[in-house]
Amino acid sequence: MFSNILIWFVVIPLLMLAGLALCRDIKQIRAVAVAGSIALVGLSVKLLVDYLAIRAAGNTDPMLFTGSWTWFAPLHINLAIGVDGISVAMILLSAIIVFAGSFASWTIPQPKAFFLWLILLSTGVFGFFISIDLFTMFMFYEVALIPMYLLIGVWGSGRKEYSAMKLTLMLMGGSAFLMLGLIGIYYHSAPAGQSLTWNILEIVRNNSISHGWQCFLFPMTFVGFGVLGAMFPFHTWSPDGHASAPTAVSMLHAGVLMKLGGYGCFRVAIYLMPHAANELAWIFLVLTGISVVYGAFSACVQTDLKYINAYSSVSHCGLVLFAILMLNTTAMTGAIMQMLSHGLMTALFFALIGMIYGRTHTRDIRAMGGLMKIMPYLSVCYVIAGMASLGLPGLSGFVAEMTIFVGSFQHADVFHRTFTIVACCSIVITAVYILRVVGKLLFGPVQDKHHLELTDATWWERLSTVTLILCVAAIGCFPNFFSNLIRFTFSPDIFAVLGMN
Amino acid sequence: MEIKAIMLLVPALIMFCCGVYGFITRRNMIAILISLELMLNAVDINFAVFNRYLWPDAMEGMFFTLFAIAIAAAETALAIAIIINLYRSAKNIDVRDLNKLKY
Amino acid sequence: MDATLPILILAIPLGMFLVLGLAGCKMSHKLAGTLGCLGMGTTLVLAYYTAFTYFFSGSPEFVDAAGNRLQALIFNQTWLAFTDNLVIRLGFLLDPISAMMLVVITTISFMVHLYSMGYMRDHHGVYEHGFQRFYAFLSLFSFSMLGLVVATNIFQMYIFWELVGASSYLLIGFYYVKPSAVSASKKAFIVTRFADLGFLIGILILSYYTGTFNFTELTSAPVEGLAGVFQISESTAAGVKSVFESSATPVFMGASVLTWALVLIFMGGMGKSAMLPLHIWLPDAMEGPTPVSALIHAATMVVAGVYLVARLFPLYLMEVSALEFVTWVGALTALYAAIVACTQIDIKRVLAFSTISQIAFMMVSLGVARPEMHEGLGYMASMFHLFTHAMFKALLFLGAGALIHAIGSNDYTEMHGLRKYMPITHWTFLIGCLAIAGIIPFSGFFSKDEILSSCLGNSTVIYVWMSLVAGLTAFYMFRLYYLIFWWKEHKVHEGHHAPHDQPWTMSLPLIILAAISLVAGFIPFGKFVTWNGKSYDFMAHFDWSVAAVSLFVAVVAIAIATVMYRKENPLPEKMRAAMPGLWKWAHHRFYWDELYMFITHRIIFDGICRPIAWFDRHIIDGTMDAFATITNKASRAIKPLQSGQVQLYVWWYLLGALALGGITMLCLL
Secondary structure, three states: OOOOOOHHHHHHHHHHHHHHHHOOOHHHHHHHHHHHHHHHHHHHHHHHHHHHHHHHOOOOOOOEEEEEEEEEHHHOEEEEEEEOHHHHHHHHHHHHHHHHHHHHOOOOOOHHHHHHHHHHHHHHHHHHHHEOEHHHHHHHHHHHHHHHHHHHHHHOOOOHHHHHHHHHHHHHHHHHHHHHHHHHHHHOOOOOOOOOOOEHHHHHHHOOOOHHHHHHHHHHHHHHHHHHOOOOOOOOHHHHHHHHOOHHHHHHHHHHHHHHHHHHHHHHHHHHOHHHHHHHHHHHHHHHHHHHHHHHHHHHOOOEHHHHHHHHHHHHHHHHHHHHHOOOHHHHHHHHHHHHHHHHHHHHHHHHHHHHHHHHOOOEHHHOOOHHHHOHHHHHHHHHHHHHHOOOOOOHHHHHHHHHHHHHOOOOOHHHHHHHHHHHHHHHHHHHHHHHHHHHHOOOOOOOHHHHHOOOOOHHHHHHHHHHHHHHHHHHHOHHHHHHHHHOOOOHHHHHHHOOO | OOOOHHHHHHHHHHHHHHHHHHHHHOOEHHHHHHHHHHHHHHHHHHHHHHHHHHOOOOOHHHHHHHHHHHHHHHHHHHHHHHHHHHHHHHOOOEOOOOOOOOO | OOOHHHHHHHHHHHHHHHHHHHHHHHOOHHHHHHHHHHHHHHHHHHHHHHHHHHHHOOOOOOEOOOOEEOEEEEEEEEEEEOOOOOEEEEEEEEOHHHHHHHHHHHHHHHHHHHHHHHHOEOOOOOEOOOHHHHHHHHHHHHHHHHHHHOOOEHHHHHHHHHHHHHHHHHHHOOOOOOHHHHHHHHHHHHHHHHHHHHHHHHHHHHHHHHOOOEHHHHHEEEOOOOOOEEEEOHHHHHHHHHHHHOOOOOEEOOEEHHHHHHHHHHHHHHHHOOOOOOOOHHHHHHHOOHHHHHHHHHHOHHHHHHHHHHHOHHHHHHOHHHHHHHHHHHHHHHHHHHHHHOOOOEHHHHHHHHHHHHHHHHHHHHHHOOOOOOOOHHHHHHHHHHHHHHHHHHHHHHHHHHHHHHHOOOEHHHOOOOOOOOHHHHHHHHHHHHHHHOOOOOHHHHHHHHHHHHHHHHOHHHHHHHHHHHHHHHHHHHHHHHHHHOEOOOOOOOOOOOOOOOOHHHHHHHHHHHHHHHHHHHOOHHHHOOOOOEOOOHHHHOOHHHHHHHHHHHHHHHHHHHHHHOEOOOHHHHHHHHOHHHHHHHHOHHHHHHHHHHHHHHHHHHHHHHHHHHHHHHHHHHHHHHHHHHHHHHHHHHHHHHOOOHHHHHHHHHHHHHHHHHHHHHHHO
16 A cells, blocks of 8 residues: 555655654744655655656556555445546645745744644645545545634634634535535446446446436536635635635645645546536536636725735636636646646745735735835745736746637637637736736835835745745746646547547 | 222323423422422323233333332432532522523 | 757847846846846847848848748747647747847847946946846846747747736836836736737637647748748738638628737737827836837837738738728827827927837838739838837937936926037937938938838828828927927036036947938848848839928928927917817827726726625625525524423423324324
């Protein structure tokens, strides 16, 4: 069991938890967190290299590094794991953000408890991405959600109890739909007479979910995961939740947890039920199309930095789901790239906002100004994050968005075209709100004389931001590497089913 | 005169109804406890009567009655202890006023 | 041709940007500036060498046996593959216009690098704050602009188009503490971003139907026997058109889909080239340092739109309606900007509007170009004007920069009579004015004359219209010239020293550019740059009657300007009083800014964003909260049932038992 590299993505966080439990002071806690997250980054890089090597050797299995261990035989629940290019990309993203997040919470109060919950959360995230068993996947999903309540409720700011409760309840509501959908899938996972299974690969092979059931189960699972992907109108947990969460939690939440939604929508809803996806996609295309412009317009008038970013996330994550629903290779590749890109840049944004907030003790852009003069390093990083967000070539946002738009435009009918153009409009609106906040926050005269005494970034903050910026630039400058990693993963069978390119 | 079952059951029923009435209406916990005992004893009578008249060969009803009496004794002891303790802390044994632990 | 040099042309400015951007703050000002100039100087030499090789080497890659110039793909590297066909490549396409643009960009950029060494420091020689950053951004801009002009496919162009926009944003907002600079940079970025939306959709349409981004596949045919060499071909463009016509929906809302695509792509050009109605950002962009205005907002970036249309010209030829759209947008913009320029007070704004007007000239020229008339003279004229305009407009801006540097204000009312104090600036500025006014033998005369000739070949209305604009150009430029250098004696305030000419780093670029403006008209452009690569002698098309008319118009306009503005006199006031309405509207730039303010603030912000934000907080979030509230209320409502009073439970139990018993009895009976 432990010879499988994937298991270590869950084992390392568990070891970190054990290590944290033994820690006595902040230094030891930091050491454990840093060592663990470096190990995770190293492991995910190794996974990427191994994965590419195996693929280069001509292996065309849908999933690599597969393994399955029985957990509860009567219900056919296994710990089944395996990865394809998309999961590898997501694991890499998560490891990087956990790494950056550890540095961003260098001076958090009550560090032991904080890191315990944070690492538990990341255990869930990694477990989710490596699972190909619906049940274990769902279990890890819940493991990732619950710590969020405590992390926001205890270490948050502002109306933290309200936000934590709202976030948890809405996501749990989504989980309820999801569980219904997953159990439904389980009971139709095999043709009559054969034993049922939770394993995604086997479900795809059996292809036994009848059309009627698909049309019922697809919306269930899509909405279930869509809530976490901040799909309109189930996105309202996001602004409050992000605004109240502490820095590292915002980073992890927007950077990785919201990706669970998009990943799940693809991996479960569309992968397992392509017919229903093809038929019902239009409903969700309307909703996600609305998300994209609606989030962007809302972000234009917010005054709280985190609210701006949260709405921006609604817009960008809307684009992810939008592209997934386009159901062709190019758009879906774009969707996964957008997940990577959004994960990194929004984590960068939240890290910077946390750092600025830690100094100025306000997040109201009206109360700040001219920070470029006071903390040039953080301000430059903020501009870079903004540029990535508004899609400047050379940074990650551009390649992801363009892939999505080109892919979406391959549908020739008026409905898809209209929504593609609507989604394209978001690039202008994004520019408006990003430049608005950059202009107000960083440029212009200094608003508050007390801010003149503030200091620029410390070394751990620099390390955290530089890591993220390098990753954003890497995707932006060498997109073909990531694009190929993802593009050749989409198994032709699911598109063959849909009769698409 | 032959003693019919009904002649024993009717007083038991009356006893039981008195117990119910007392249990519902009384506010004093001691009185409630007494009502409870009344109901229990009514039921005990029923057990004994039914055993005697319907299955004279069997002894389960009798045993059950004895068992219930024993339980009732233990329960009463416990209840009285609780009531005394409550009275010590609240100086009151009116059930309507004892709502500190509610909700 | 070997790919090393072209790669270096792009790599050096990019490397300079990274070095100066990352390590700049650790360097001394002087080192950073010198590094920047050296880098740009090397690029200049390499670009000149490349262009020289292209035009004069006669290699079969670049020119065929019949003397036609070809397009050569020096390298073309895959960058991002969307599908098997739709692939973004980063490459280097060498053809007449890109070679010419290499020369223009590197020349102007180098002049500006050199000039900024003097401009970006005060009279005591202290460098401005952020001097290194300035050079880093200049390098970034040069890199992006070079990448744009050598693009091998439309998506590469879009990528560098965006980068150019971003570097323009950074440079306009260079003085980031000034709120006006911040809002100007924001405006420039957002307006051009909006235009780019059209560009993007145009690209999507074009690439969807043709299945390619490559310019070579859209407009030219491969030359047999030579890999990576192409010849502009009308039949390829016709093939593209037939692809559109054979598609499922050849016509959309009254115009063919190809027209839509071309007009939308042109919209991107309208944004960058500041055509009506997307021109509003350019005058505000003058908030940036003056060398930046010279480089970006006069000579190079703003002609990107013209370059874009020229690049896709064979496709535009296929849809004459799209070309007519280009013509009329250009004609309206030219007139509008010329009128507004007559009433502005800020010298940089006058020059900005003059730039808009001159770029509109180039657009009109492309719009009226037809292969059957003078072998597509308009195309050549447009590129020629682009070249000459870049030189003399950069000269004028750098001259204006020298004045602003000396006086410390953009306002001409504080200048007057400077000719004695700043002779070099005066003479070079005069050369620039004569060139833009179109006086023989300055360069502007030749290029403008060819534009007017091709207008006449297309339509008399356009010809008369553009001649009128040319007259206005001469008038406002000389109004500016006289108001700065003549009008009345300059008053030197107590405690200030008299304005004087600038250090050599600033004078040298002025002199070089003036020299180029003086002689550039004699370059036989028709031999180098034509729409299909066939070289011809444009003197064969030189129409002396057109030349005489335009010269006459220019001279009359200059004469009027001389009468009105040479010496202090009440004539201008009388003029203004004679047409107060027009003056007021022109002075306020026909209230375009106010209109846009209304649209953006009142309609988009107050009418869309705020209601949506309100809707989100109160309706959507309200619904979610309402679920929680309803659950809460409901649980409160039924909470008393769970009172903990056993006596009540017994009541309920009894009632329930009786009711059940009753029902059972009823059922049994």
